Amino acid sequence: MNDEDAAPGLRIPARAGTTFLLAQLGAHAAQRFAERIAELELTPPQTGLLRSVAQRPGQSQQAIAGQLGTTPSRLVGLVDGLEQRGLVERRRNPDDRRNYALYLTEAGRRCMAVLGRAARQHEDAICAGLSETERAQLHALLTRLATGQGLSTLAHPGYSALTD
Amino acid sequence: MNDEDAAPGLRIPARAGTTFLLAQLGAHAAQRFAERIAELELTPPQTGLLRSVAQRPGQSQQAIAGQLGTTPSRLVGLVDGLEQRGLVERRRNPDDRRNYALYLTEAGRRCMAVLGRAARQHEDAICAGLSETERAQLHALLTRLATGQGLSTLAHPGYSALTD
């Protein structure tokens, strides 16, 4: 709802609300990123998992599930897929054989490098039309919004599938 | 993927990418809006439909489906629900009895007014922490991004369910 003044008389929104633009652009950016990484045979949730493992190697599946805002059961299939492709490794903890510690393999690290390039291209495609100064401005404003909303760098608010 | 430099050495993202922030904030804003309108017993897709009908009364279901980026079959249930609650009205076209023309009822117009107030409160909650000047800056930057990406005011890029 961006009808800033949907008063009884029914006004047409001359100005799309900021939150409407945020939701619209956010969904658009996420979808475009999904298309981009589909060429690498990766899905957004897989990408989020890779990112999480890369950032903090050795975490348990439950810890990562908490970080990503999803359930432990959901992680099983995700890790399975990446492990079968040799990107991620499950290592048993000898002290407590109930949990696994997750690590990137060498191929996983290479994959992260490719993903990093894709992310930069994606960023350029989305921000095309803005000058360097404007991009910095936008980034600063969004960061303040995110901080104000209590959003962390890793966790997402439910829509893990759409995060990029 | 916001690891701006996920180079072979595995760098931790010191700076979240702008597109990551966009996707994260967009999902967050959409979710919060969904929670807000849930108190009115409305879902985001229903809200989008109401908005579409309010903006251009008399359109066919297919036309609206096209606008919202969804399928005609999906509109059936959506319109059913709103019609049963007396917010939207199906009128047969006497000239071509195949299609309906959709209109808001008086209750539908009142509902739009309530939604408008909710949208303003939502906007304030999300933008809290930014000054008026900064909000205007952000709005201008997002508008330019949306224009650059070819996003219109009404249509959404697939994620109609998340639009607010």
Next chain:
DNA sequence: TATTGTTATACTCTATAACTATA
């Protein structure tokens, strides 16, 4: 034959709850 709306069906994604194995 083409088009509007509808229904039936299937598919994707995800969470919940039950299960195992370790502790």
Next chain:
DNA sequence: TATAGTTATAGAGTATAACAATA
């Protein structure tokens, strides 16, 4: 008994395709 991971099941949401009425 409690916890990590797993499996089985179920639910929400949506699209595709077949169908009926009208043109």
